[in-house]
Amino acid sequence: MPKPIEDYFIDLVSLDSESHDERGMADRLTADLKAMGALVTEDDAAASTGGNAGNIFARFPGIADKAPILLCAHIDTVKPGCGIKARKTGTRIESDGTTILGADDKSGVAQIIHGIRKAQGAGIPLAPIEVLFTVCEEIGLLGAKAFDKSVIRSALGYAFDSRDLNSLTIAAPSQNSIRIDIFGKEAHAGVEPEKGINAIRIAAEAISIMPMGRIDFETTCNIGVINGGISGNIVPNHVHIKGEARSHNARKLQQVCDDMRRAVELTVEKHEHDSYKAKADISIRTEYTKFNIADDHPVIANAINAMLRIGLKADLRKGGGGSDANIINAAGIPMIICGTGMTGYHTVEEHIEIADLEKGVELVAALIGCYSQS
The missing domain is CATH 3.40.630.10 (Zn peptidases)
Known part of the structure; x- marks a missing residue:
């Protein structure tokens, strides 16, 4: 039984x-x-x-x-x-x-x-x-x-x-995962911070102009993980970011992912010191449809x-x-x-x-x- x-x-x-x-x-x-x-x-x-x-x-x-x-x-x-x-x-x-x-x-x-x-x-x-x-x-x-x-x-x-x-x-909805690595330039934060390129600052600026949360009735996006830096007295030279976007509409999903990518690219372009320029690697992958x-x-x-x-x-x-x-x-x-x-x-x-x-x-x-x- x-x-x-x-x-x-x-x-x-x-x-x-x-x-x-x-x-x-x-x-x-x-x-x-x-x-x-x-x-x-x-x-x-x-x-x-x-x-x-x-x-x-x-x-x-x-x-x-x-x-x-x-x-x-x-x-x-x-x-x-x-x-x-x-x-x-x-x-x-x-x-x-x-x-x-x-x-x-x-x-x-x-x-x-x-x-x-x-x-x-x-x-x-x-x-x-x-x-x-x-x-x-x-x-x-x-x-x-x-x-x-x-x-x-x-x-x-x-x-x-x-x-x-x-x-x-x-x-x-479909979901795309987003992985972003931002590379700046390390420097001593107290002695010569002007020689550094702060990857955390770049990340913050980029995220601030990204679409975020509920975009419309069928589309959302989010940044959920951010890791970077090793000490308070070092200008951080690397940040890793994880996020996602979801939509019931394929065109809207592509658009929000493009907007997130462009936010990073535009921000990175503004940061350089001497001949060194900040860089970013951006990966967007379909998780399911x-x-x-x-x-x-x-x-x-x-x-x-x-x-x-x-x-x-x-x-x-x-x-x-x-x-x-x-x-x-x-x-x-x-x-x-x-x-x-x-x-x-x-x-x-x-x-x-x-x-x-x-x-x-x-x-x-x-x-x-x-x-x-x-």
Whole structure:
């Protein structure tokens, strides 16, 4: 007899699985999926991610002439995620306050496992089911990027990696990462500062004229990391800057990245001493590309039917973050994002209501059931 969803979830979060260290989760889920009747494989993603486990991919057989449905969640967590001590407190599950809980995304993992079990017990013929549990999602969607998407046979899919059970994320932006190295000229700050070129000052000036924050309703950009200097009495000759830009519009994303680049170039050009000129190396890289699923697409219609069947609202929304769904959509498999009920994720205040865990199980089973009968 399987454990109740809340106890199974607590079992999963007790397994350490910070990004790069998902071995325990991978082994547990492989065993659980096999016990449920799935054919399970683990890929070699660890070779490219630098972790100790690969992505887990499982297939459940079903109606012969029906394309599979894909269910996806990630098995890694952010830090601090080791030694999690989950506890039931009234109607919710939370950590002891020294770590995250790991509901992001082990609530989704647990709901997929229990939801498939519920669907299997419903007494109706089921479509084939594919399950993808990815590694290293939290550090750049590395597992999904490394996974061979050509093995997926599903017609549509659902990622369980959002908060609100009543919403469906049907669009998400592209993201570009921005890396900037500014090179000035070192000098003694007290004896001959005029002979130096202060890289920190250049960085500050450049950042001050960059677009920043929310640019418009579908575009954002940010500078999140700046490192430079070694001592207060030395004019710093190097600064490293990390930032990002996101947009649901490819043209706007390109424009904001161009504006950030030009801000650095214009500022650097103004700083020189004698024959030495400040320099900058700027790298802009696409991390993932946007998706936007049409409202009348079958992946949305199936989800709405399933959610209404179990008393959820099915609000359609555009997201601001990236997830495995960006990578799967880019491979040509339509995927939207469902909520799990996780709250306060990426903080030590993270928690989840037991009722939401249970509702997520109903949602997974309903998605499978509605799709199988369509």
